Amino acid sequence: MSQHDLPSPRVAVVEDEDELRGLIVEELSERGYDVVGLASAEALYRHMSVQALDIVVLDIGLPGESGLGVASHLRQLASVGIILLTGRGGKKLMAQSFAVGADLFLTKPVDYDVLAVAVANLHRRLAPAMNGASSDDPRAVVWSLSDAGWTLHGPDARTLALSEAERTILARLLEQPGIPVSRTALIDVLTDQPWDFDPHRLDVLVHRLRGKVNSRFSQPLPLRAVRGIGYVFAP
Structure with a gap:
């Protein structure tokens, strides 16, 4: 399946800094993505209760529940792509991010071109899992x-x-x-x-x-x- 055959990914940007969140949402929206901006983990959970998502872009330093905690819970859904953003680099934090289930780890300031390409590549890579196993696959389990x-x-x-x-x-x-x-x-x-x-x-x-x-x-x-x-x- 080519990238052009895929529907536009549904993306949530979870960032508590209003200006940065607005910029990321604007940049991804201009590239044709279906994007919503949210300020907290609680807002993300409420949104997901009524709307499915393909990819979540998470700030690690969220108020309340951190991005690491959110990533760990999102991974229970298995098919959601997770990109973690942080203003603090370092191998230890990167290792923690991947340990809780993040797919990608990017540092601030955000390079919007890099983020946009990361979203597109992650969406393409996860598309088979999001769409489920083929009906011709004998291993497919249908409930x-x-x-x-x-x-x-x-x-x-x-x-x-x-x-x-x-x-x-x-x-x-x-x-x-x-x-x-x-x-x-x-x-x-x-x-x-x-x-x-x-x-x-x-x-x-x-x-x-x-x-x-x-x-x-x-x-x-x-x-x-x-x-x-x-x-x-x-x-």
Whole structure:
């Protein structure tokens, strides 16, 4: 697949310095990328709960949760490209960045041409993983629901009967695979009285569902927790 065959990457620039964030967003937007600027880790998590991203450009020195911490959590999603920016160089910080899952490590002041090329190359390299395995690939694992959502299909052509709560959770997550769904949204579909619902019950339901799937299928259910948001179905 050539670069010209790929859709424009969806990029988030997470930088707390307003002027620098605006400059990076402007430079990448002028090169045809779909870019959003965000000032904190919390803003990024909220954005990802409603919009998928291909690449995240992260400042390491964010207020609150650092860029290193954010990168570690994003890596749980597997298909997101991560570029870390820092005003402090050094081999130790670079090693830490790669250890938590960063794909690239760039130092400030930002060379916009270098960053733009890095985004394009990273997007092209990650495109096969983002698009999933080919349907002709016998190793591909397709998870789906049938029987109005009461039956889960997974690896090895096996099936699993679901409880009403399990069916409800999976149906909501499978509406947008790869996009985190907030805990509030999941609780809202589980009950018509969310104010009386103990949030810990959601974690218990997910834990039991994973256990049932692990005992039935040859591969674990790709249902992952996303800290500060909720859960994501990320095959």
